[in-house]
Amino acid sequence: MKRILFQGDSITDAGRNREALPESNTGYGAGYPALVAARIFGDHLGNGYNIINRGISGNRVVDLYARWKKDCLNLNPDVLSILIGVNDTWHEKSESRNGVEVERYKLIYDMLLEWTVKTLPEIKLVLMEPFVLETGAVSADWLPEIAERGAVVKELAEKYNAIFIPCQQIISDAAAKAGADDLILRDGVHPSVMGHQVLADAWLKYAGSLI
Numbered sequence: 741m742k743r744i745l746f747q748g749d750s751i752t753d754a755g756r757n758r759e760a761l762p763e764s765n766t767g768y769g770a771g772y773p774a775l776v777a778a779r780i781f782g783d784h785l786g787n788g789y790n791i792i793n794r795g796i797s798g799n800r801v802v803d804l805y806a807r808w809k810k811d812c813l814n815l816n817p818d819v820l821s822i823l824i825g826v827n828d829t830w831h832e833k834s835e836s837r838n839g840v841e842v843e844r845y846k847l848i849y850d851m852l853l854e855w856t857v858k859t860l861p862e863i864k865l866v867l868m869e870p871f872v873l874e875t876g877a878v879s880a881d882w883l884p885e886i887a888e889r890g891a892v893v894k895e896l897a898e899k900y901n902a903i904f905i906p907c908q909q910i911i912s913d914a915a916a917k918a919g920a921d922d923l924i925l926r927d928g929v930h931p932s933v934m935g936h937q938v939l940a941d942a943w944l945k946y947a948g949s950l951i
Contacts, residue, residue: 742951743790744780745817746773747804748824748868751930751939752795762815768793771931775940780951789951792817800828800840801848808852813859819950820856820863821943823907824849825870825889826929829882842885846892853900865902866947867893868939871911873921878928905946907939914938 746752753769760767765781768774768791777791794811796803801824812820825845832839840848856863869890872878890908897904914935915924922928924935931939 741788741790742819743792743815743817744819744951745812745815745821746776746791746793746795747812747820747822748795749799749827750795750797751826752793752823753797754793754795754936756793756795762792763790765789765791769795770933770936771795772936772939772943775937776943779940779944784951795823798827799824800831801825801845801852802840805848805852808855812856816860817863819866819947821866821868821947823868823870825893826872826886828889829885830877830929833882842888842892845889846896849892849896850899853896853902857900864950865897865900866905866943866950867897867900867902868905868943869893869907871908871925873911873915873925873928875921875925876927876929882928903947903950905942907942910938910942911935 752771752773754771756769757767768777773793780789792815804824828840828845870886872882872886874880874883894904911924915921918924924932926932
C-alpha cells in the first residue's frame with residue numbers, strides 16, 4: 741500500500757479531524773490534501789492508497805521539526821509533501837515577534853530533510869513553495885522575505901532530488917485570472933475553496949508521477 745503524507749501549517753491542516761487514525765483514510769480537512777485524496781481515490785477506487793494529513797495550524801519550520809519523528813518518520817510514508825514557511829514570516833510580523841529568520845529557516849528545513857532521507861532512504865519528496873498575495877493580513881513588506889523562502893525551498897528541492905511546486909507563481913496567476921487576490925487567498929495567506937483547488941491541481945500536475 742502506497743502511503744502519502746501531507747505536512748505543513750494551517751493551509752494544509754484546513755480544519756482536519758485530529759482524531760483520525762493514520763490508516764483510516766479520513767480526517768483530511770477542507771483543503772488541498774482532501775481534494776488531492778479525492779482525485780486519487782476516485783481514479784484508483786481503493787487500489788492500495790493510504791493518504792494522511794498531519795498539517796497543524798500555526799506551525800513554523802521549527803514546530804515541524806519538533807514533532808517530526810512522531811508525525812512523519814514513525815508513519816513511514818512513501819511520498820511526503822511539505823508546505824511550510826508563511827508563519828515563519830507572519831509570526832515575526834505579529835506582536836509575538838516569534839518568527840524564524842530566513843537563514844535559520846533554511847538550516848532547520850535542511851536538517852529536517854536530511855533526517856528524513858537518512859531514516860527513509862526510499863522516500864519521494866514534494867516541496868511546495870510558500871506563497872502570499874498582497875491583500876488582507878499581507879502587506880508589501882512581506883513579499884521579499886516570502887520570495888527568499890521560496891528560493892530556499894527550490895534550492896533544497898534540488899539538493900534532495902525532490903519535486904518542487906512553484907506555488908507563488910501558480911497562485912499569482914490564478915489571482916490575476918480571477919480578477920481579485922482575495923478570491924484565491926482570503927486574507928493574503930489562507931486559500932479560498934478556489935485557491936485550494938488551484939493548489940490541488942498543481943500538486944497533481946507536478947507530483948502525479950509519484951502516485
